[in-house]
Structures are given as C-alpha cells and as structure tokens.
Amino acid sequence: MDTPFSTLIRTASHEQHTEAETSRFMSDLLGGRLGVEAYARYTEQLWFVYQALEEGAGALRDDPVAGPFIRPELMRTASLERDLTHLRGAGWQQAAAPLPATRAYAARVRECAVTWPGGYVAHHYTRYLGDLSGGQIIRDRAERAWGFARKGDGVRFYVFESIANPAAFKRGYRELLDAVNADELERKRIVDECKRAFALNSAVFRELGDEFPLSA
Template identity: 35%
Template sequence: MVAHDQAENASFITRLMSGAGTADGLVALLRQSLPVYEALEDACRSVGADPRLSAILDPRLDRTEALRADLATHAAQGRACSTVVPTVEAYVSELRACVADPAALIGHHYVRYLGDLSGGQIIKTMVRRHYGIEDGLSFYEFDIDKPKVYKDAYRSALDALPLSESDRESALAAASRAFELNHRVFLDLEAAGIR
C-alpha cells in the first residue's frame, strides 16, 4: 500500500529511528498521538456494541492514559511540546465522524493498534538506544504476553467480522486514509522544524 510506505519512510520518522533526531522529536510525536487516541477511543466506546467491530475491541489496546502519563513524565524531565500540527485536527475530525460509520472505524483501529504492536515496538527500542530514554515510553507497552499471537488472533477476528461488501470497502478506505494522515502528521512535524 503506497500510503503505508510513505508513512513508514517519512523523513521525520526515519530520522527519529536512526538517531539523527532528538528526544524532543519523540515527545512531539507523543503529543500528536494524544488527541488522535482520545478521539479513536471515544469513537470505539460510542459504537462498541456494534457487531461489525465489537470482536476486535480490547481495552488492553487503549493508549490514552499511557500517553498522558508519558507526556507528564517527559514534562517533568524538561521535555514538553505544546504544538499540535494541523493534520491532527483533520485526523480527529475523521475519527469522530466514524461514529456514524463504524465500518470505517475498523480501518483506523487496525492501522493504529496493530501499528503500535509492530512498528511501535521498534520505535521504543530505537529511542532507548539512540536517546537514552528509559521512562515515558509506556505508550509502547501493552499488557499482552505474546504480541505475535495476539496480532494473529486480531487478524482472524477481523476476517470473521460480519461485514457487507460496502462495510469492507469503507474499512479499507479508512485504513488507507489512516496511513495518509499519519504521513501528513510527520510532514507537518518536519515543516514545523521539529527534529
């Protein structure tokens, strides 16, 4: 998927992962993530009983409280970010609109949480290695013993969701938009001079 490749290879994230960024860049990324996860998790709670997605919802995936705790930890260490880039507002609006289209929420849920369970683990390892950060990384920590087994079970549950063809199209389109929005967040951070 082109949108996925663009997001994964954006210069902001590749710089952060290679050690050419800064710890402040990580904090800025966490700051952008907070309103996105607040909106995603609010939407999931609003439509959580809908059988089209109830089987993939799991409170162990929720990230809002971990993000708040991480940002407080970084602020206590003198690293804070008040900037919220414009794309985050568009992202939040899209997630709020998913309450009216729960099938679209499936695409966003998949991209965010499976990304956190996969690439997020790599980000955590790399920022520890490059920037010496040990605290303020609970966003990347899940109460899940075997992430690979969990991800496989998630994908199986996803495949078994009772979706119509139009639901599937809506979920796939939303997943593509989620990757695109993530890429645009990285571009906005880059444009803001955040490294």
C-alpha cells in the same frame, strides 16, 4: 474474491505503509538525528489521536462490527499521558496543541466513531496493529537515542503490558478482521478508509517534518 479480509487490508495499504515508514520525519527520528523534543512533539500528537480513538470506543462496545475490536488491553491514552508527564513535566496539557493535520486526523476518527463503525475499524486497525508491530522498533530506537529505561516512562505507549504474546494477539486480531460482518462493497469502503488513515498519518509526519527540518 476469497481473499481473507486481513490479507486484503494489509496488501492494499502496503504501499502507504512504506511511505509512512520512510517519511523524512520518521527517518530522522529513528535515525537518531532529532532531539527528544521532536519525539515529545510526536508523542503529543499521538495523544490527540488516541483520545479520539478511545473516547469513541465506549459507545461502540456493543456494535456488531466495531465491538469485537474494543479491547481494554489496547487502550493507550493513560500510557501516553504518563510518557508526556515524563517528557514534558506535570502541566504538559496546558501547552499541548494539535498540528492542523492532527486536528483533521482526530476529527475524522471521531466522525467515523459516531457515524460509521466500519470506518472506525479501519482507523483502529491502522493504529493498533501498527503499534503492536513496527511500534516495537520505534520503542527500541527511542530507548537508545534518548536513554529511556527499557519499557519505562517515555516509551510506555509502545508497551502493551496486558498483552503477553503480541504475535498471538495479532493473529487473533486478524481473525476478527476476517470475521467482520460486511459485504464486498463495505469491505472495499473499509479498505479505502484504511488508506485514508495512512494518508492522515503521513500528513502529520509532514507537518512534524516542517517543524523539525533537520535532514539535509
């Protein structure tokens, strides 16, 4: 009953986190078994997702539930665009195309942004707290595998330049989660949406895995 909401949401999504982390595509990518094109395609999919997350953010700024989470230092769209220009060259937008799973993921984020601030918080948590955590492992592997400059073009998505102390930021973020003004039923719905967010990520990994079926 008295479990802090940040603990509840982390614990409830633990299993799906492991599933996402150990998906074939992620394992191949982080194991250095895929070429930079797979990384570029993944980055492109993230661009569609963050566009949905961040386009919806403006209208939620004053929302009592989602508003406190909307922080300019988290915004990733500009960094993704810079990475994609580096990875694909100018004009990358013309060829960028969402996978069906990415389209579904972005559509769900947009739906939450417009109709359900608590659901938007679930998607916000799943992406940004992950990027601030495991994202740093991905950056390190990507720099080594494909020779990007440390924290430079290609991996700027993973670099939160305005967050000097990610651990402290994450602590503050968890305090915001704990303070979310939602009753028990609504908290449960948010946790369920977080699980859905993880499933949507795993579906994108599956489709990327089909496109880059390297692993034996």
